[in-house]
Amino acid sequence: MPSLTRGPKNARKQVDDRRVEFERRVLRAVEELLADGTPYTEIAVQKIAAASGSARSTFYRYFPDKSQLLIRMAELATADLFDAAETWWRADHDDMAGVVRAIGSMIAGFREHRYLLLALSEVAAYDRDVGRYWRGRVASFVDVVRTRLKTDRAAGRIDSSVDPIATAVVLTAMVERSITAAFAANSVVTDEALAESLGRAIWLVVYGDAPEA
Known part of the structure; x- marks a missing residue:
């Protein structure tokens, strides 16, 4: 058999x-x-x-068409990119260095596939199928962040005034647009400086006013 x-x-x-x-x-x-x-x-x-x-x-x-092609290519190109950030959000958060490393991995992944991802951002604005795919992918990441913020707030690890849903949307949009803007133009900002700035901003938004241990 x-x-x-x-x-x-x-x-x-x-x-x-x-x-x-x-x-x-x-x-x-x-x-x-x-x-x-x-x-x-x-x-x-x-x-x-x-x-x-x-x-x-x-x-x-x-x-079957170029929209489906772009969607599949984006899935391949963003697999590691999103995985690095999602891993950090699900892991223990000890210091700012961890989020800087996660954002650095995202930026490295974006740089490797920058031409495709910039095209994805452009086409998603007017192509219904591509737009639906990308909004869904971003929404799934927002949900990962929201879940972690909700858990941390319930455990008293972040300030009780933090709104998990709104904060997750703000942080995700900040990272997505910042990286896209940096690569779309002839930016003088280095990958390292971008990772440091985004990592610091995320850490301070989430843990900057956290209750004293």
Whole structure:
């Protein structure tokens, strides 16, 4: 019996591996095409397929349109970026250095995929599917922050006047817009300075008026 199940499982794994490899090729191709400043909307599907070394028919089998392509590419590009911040929000908070490190990891992830993420921010403003995806992704992060703030307030670790929902929205928007603004323009702010400033701002908003231990 084991031999009967091994084949299908191995076949599924091979299919999954091929999909992952294909998607990462497409991600690299899209980022290279965006790097010269060409807007995402002006990059033809045929050009993306050719740059990724795939047939147009294969491309459409995975991505029915460019909106779905951008959404999937964003999922790949932001996986580690969000994970670093979410890990900090779920971990013990000892000092400001921890949040600075988490924000630093987010900034590093954004820099690696900056062309795609800037395109995502632009397209999300007018494309319904992309906008819905991105708002949902940000909302899930807001919920992580809100849950932690609610728990810390109940435990007396932060001031009782802190509103978990409003504060979670403010902090998330601050980080998202600050990083996007820094990368969208020819900013003179270094990644390290940006991480320090954002980390300090988050720490002070949450714990700056915390009750004395």
